Each structure stands twice: as C-alpha cells, then as structure tokens.
Amino acid sequence: MTALSLALIVVITVVDIVSPPDIHLGPLLIVAPALTASVAGPRATAAVALLALAGLTVIGLARDGVTTANHETQLGAQLAVSVLIVGLRVLRARHERELAQVRSVSEAAQRVLLRPLPERIGPLHLASVYLAAEAEAQVGGDLYAAARTTTGTRLLVGDVRGKGLPSLGDAALLLGAFRAAAHLYPDLPGLAAYLDGTVCWGLAQPAEQSRPQRAPGEEADAAAEDGGESFITAVLLDIPDDGSAVRLIDCGHPPPLLLRPDGITTLAARHPAPPLGLGDLAPVRYETETFPFHPGDRLLIYTDGVIEARDAHGHFYPLAERLAARQGESPAVLLNHLHRDLLAHAGGRLGDDAAMVVVERLP
Template sequence: MPLRQRAEQPRPRARRRAWRPDRRVLTALSLALIILITVVDILSPSEIHLGPLLIVAPALTASFAGARATAGVALLALGALTFIGTVRDGLTSANIETQLGAQVVVSALIVGLRVLRDRHERELAQVRSVSEAAQRVLLRPLPERIGPLHLASVYLAAEAEAQVGGDLYAAARTATGTRLLVGDVRGKGLSSLGDAALLLGAFRAAAHLHANLPDLAAYLDGSVCWDLAQLAEQSQQARLARPSLRPGVHEAPDEGGESFITAVLLDIPDDGSPVRLIDCGHPPPLLLRPEGITTIVARHPAPPLGLGELTPVEYEVETFPFRPGDRLLIYTDGVIEARDAQRRFYPLTDRVTDWQAERPAALLQRLRRDLLAHVGGRLDDDAAMVVVERLP
C-alpha cells in the first residue's frame, strides 16, 4: 500500500477572542447619557438646545437589550426632556412641544423595531432547537467507548443557523468488531440533509447483516442509486406537469440526478486483526502513531456512492495494521479544502503533528478551534472529523 510521511511541525495559530461589553455597563452608559444631556442642557445658554440628543439613549439600549428595557429607557429620556422643558421655557412653548412630539414618535419607532427583532430572535431560537433535535435523531453522537475502541467526533455545519448538513458519520457493532462510516453528500447544508439521512438509515439497518465489507458497500450504493432514481422520476413528472415556458425562455437544468456521496467504510476487528477499508472517493484517513503520521491511500478506490448504475463497481478491500495506542483520523473534504484569507488550504496533517499525543476528544477540540481560526470563523462547506483509538 502506498504510504506518505509528513514531518513538518508549524506552530498553530492563536485564535483571537472578541471582546463583548457587559449589558449592565451599557445600561449604565445609557442612563449616564440621559443625566449628562439633561444637566448640560439646563446649564447651557437659552439659545442652545441639547434635549433632542436624549433619543440616543433608547437607540443605544435597543442595540443590546430587549423591548421592555428599551421602552423603559425611552420613558426616562422622555421624562428628562419634560423636566428640561419645565425648568427652561415651560411645556407650553412651541419648541418644547415639537421636541416632545418628535421624541415620542422616534421612541415608538425604536421600540417597535426592537419588538420585531425580539420576535425574530425567538423564532430563531425555535429553529435552532428543532435543528438540534434533528441532529440528535439523524446524526447521533458516537459513543465514547465501543468495544476496544475510544471514539470522538466533531461536526461543523456551513449553514449559519444549521447544526447538521451533508456530512455524516455512524458506528455499528457486529459479532466480530465495529464498523464505521464517514461520508460527505455532494452539496452542503440543509439541501443535502435528505441524502445523508438515507445513507445513515441504510448503514444502521445493514451494517450487521452483511458478512463482508464489499457486500455492505454494494448495498449502500444500491440504496443511494434507488433513492436518486426516485427523485429524478418525481422531478421529471413535476416538469411535465408544469405549463410550458414562453419561447426563448429556458428552464434551469435539474441537478437532482447528479448527486452522489463520497464515503469511507471501515471494519475494525476486536481481536486486533488488520483494519479493512473501502474508500469510495473520500479523502484518505490519517493513521497517527508515535513514530509519525501515515496517510492511508487506497490502491483501488471505488467511485462515490450513487454512481453504481453508471458503471459496474468491484469493491476491493484495503487492509492496514491498527495496533493498541494507534489513532485513526477520518475527515471530510470540508476540512482540507477550508481556505484562509489568502486562499490557502488548511494544512491538516501539519496541524495534527503537533497534537497527535492528545486524547481523541482533546485532539478534535484543538483541530476545531484551529480550523475556525484558519477560516476566520466561517466555513464554506460542512466539515466533520472522527478519531478512533484502539485501547490497550
């Protein structure tokens, strides 16, 4: 089996933490502004009017507090403007009446906008809770201990408000060991969630039924091909049911039949026998050992799942030793294709070199923080990583 060794050890980049002021400090600042503007306005000459500046206080409060707090500060600002008018010219003057009317209108507008924002934040919180529930059902957390293996996983969704997307992983126990699946659906975010759910369901149902890995891979490929064929048929029927377009107007091509899933399947025996692997167009795993990091490159990689109907596939099993204390890092292309501001790819192997002695969970946390720092906090594609360690 061809193997590659890499030994460079660059220093990991430190991640900057954004400073966020405390809400109590900002609230105190809003109240201080009201007091300051009131005092300065009263002490200023009669031709200088600073009362309209009081609207700054509720506007500032709306940026960090809810509608109730914003309304409270707006009432205080309105009361301060009334006090200024009483002390200086009286409430019956045209100047004060105009200032009070404008203050009421602008304050009502600020509070109304804050109410809409609060409603949007509540809806967003509900969406996040549903997304988290979907993640727990669809992408179940890998057990920390399964047989003689120690597992850890991390998932980073590209969609801003999503917790899951097109990357997937799952583990299943068999009579002789543990089977592991890590995959990546073409596309990203919620649009690829259906294909991920299909493959995970098929793997969990069939992982313990097929005696050898090629049969399992063929079953998974057949399941994906069947589902894609159903989707293509439904899409074709929907196009035929739609009224024809005007001459010269072309319909956008349907990409539903072009979907596929890259995946890596592993069979890890409990007795310490070599690990069996089938790579279906997926990035090669990394084998972490004290003496160095080895990239497990398949000699005969199979095409991605979902393309089996296009060409006959003969799945060939690769094997490699996996001794006690060894760690295996399996990842999706969202990790190695992540780019920084200078469009440089994330150097996964180089980063892992510095932290390969860490326990699986700690290693993934370091990689997660470093990956997000590399891309500036936002990924362009879903990313998943799984670490498997064989215990003594």
C-alpha cells in the same frame, strides 16, 4: 447599556439646562431609548423612553416653560419616535422568540440525524467533530456513524456532493441505510453494494415537489449550480475486536491517516471504488483492503472540507503536518486542537462542511 442610557438622560438634561438659551440639546434624549432597544427588551425600552420624555419636560420647566410651541413640538416628536422604537422592539422580540423555537427544533432534528459517536465502543476509543459551512447549522452534507456487529465495529464517514443544509436529505438517506444494515452483512463488499443501491434509488427519486420555487431569472443559475451527477463519497471500515487490523473500502473518499509514534501513514486503497450513487452507471466490484491497526494506534478519518480549507493566501490546510506535532494527545484533545487550528487557518469560516473522526484501539 441601560445604565449608559440613564446616564445620557441625566447628562443631556443637565447640560441643556445650564447651556445658553439659544442652544437646545433636548432632542438628543431620543438616543437613550434607541440604545436601550439594541440590548434590552420592550419593557426596559419603554421605561427609558418615559424617562427621556420626563427629562425633556424638566428642561422645559427649567427654561421657558412646557407650553411653548418649540417645546410642545419637541415633546410630540420625541413621543412619536419613542412609540416607533418600542413598537419595533416588540416586533423584534416576537421574531427572536420564533427564531429560538425554530432553532430548537432544528438542533433536535440535527442531533437525531447525526448522532454523536460514543466515547467508547468495544475496544475502541472514539472522538468526532463536525464543522458546518452553513451559518447557524450543526450538520450539513458530511456524515459519520458507528455500529456494533457480533465481531467488531463498523464505521462510516461520508461526504454528500454539495454542502450545507440542501444536502441533508442525501446524508439522512445514507445514514439510515447504514444503521439498518451494518450488522446484517457479514462482509464489507455486501454492505457497500447495499448502500450504493440505496443511494442510487434515493437519488433517482423525483424531487420537484421539494425544490424551492425560483424566479424565472434564477432558473439558469440554479441549473448550473445543480448540474452534474449526484453522489456520496464514503469510506467504510470494519475493525474486528480480536485482531490487530482494520479492513476498509474507499468509495472515492480521502484516505484515512494511520497515526503511530513513529509517523503517519496514509491508508490509500489500491483498488478504490467509485462514490456511492454511481453504481447504476456501471457494475461495481467492491474489494476489501486490510491494513495493520495495533493497540495504541489511531486512525483519523476526515472529509475533504478539512484538507481543502484555504487561508487568506489560498494555501490548503496542512493536515499531516499539523498532526505530526500533536501525536501524543488523546483523541478528544487532538480533535479539539485540529478544530481550533482549522478555523484559524480558514479565517473563522469554512467554504465547505468538514468532519473528523479519530479512532484509537485500546490495549
């Protein structure tokens, strides 16, 4: 773009000089610094602005002189506009530096909150992908985590009610509780009850101090948006190292899919539990359900942002259908394909956060 700006200065200067006396193209030289400011820094913009002023001076010398009222007015106007363009470019550069610093801190905090799953943990091969609905964000209200125990691996995949950055606090609460207690409880019902109690306690805490100040006219809209109970849907899995089964508790979450060469099976819980955070409304009895999980089998655990993604015609994303066509791929390749395919289906922008985790039991 800088080369184009320099070419414009040369072309406009030459054409103005050879044009008839009643045609004045010199004022168009201001386009050069304006174009440069859109892609280059303040110094390059200032240099191009000076060259544009030099071109306007050359035009005056070649025509009727630089001391005429008309040419002095053109020089003064171009100088004033050039100073304004360079000043705005300096402010933009300062804003870009501040934004880069904020983004760096935000990305670091997001990596700490949603740690990437290891590629290999015990006899399992893992792969994960996260698609945040908020622009420029890497995480939102969906979550996943893995923890080793003395006998196997435990996984958590959840979805906080709501979407985007406002739900980060609830996601952090559940992730912290899972990482602290996953290896302490010998059975899944005890762990699920602990997580539910932690979420109930966290959601019951007053949040007035953390709520943004709203204008009086926005209170009604905010109340309607925030109305209803807060909760977190989740699925807990326990995969023993020495076995061919997976134990799970489904707390109002979409059921995982079991991928085998002979087809895809939905691991629908016969006794699903309510979402986490609703245990204070009524006593909850958590029941572990067991499904076969042999070497070579794979599990896909996902959040509802995947299956609720719509295309331009309002059709939901056909997850099982797309999985059936990619059965032979490795977990990482499979998720990479689903990632691109899901975004293409939704037109490049999701309406809700989406997370997917693939677990393969190695031979």
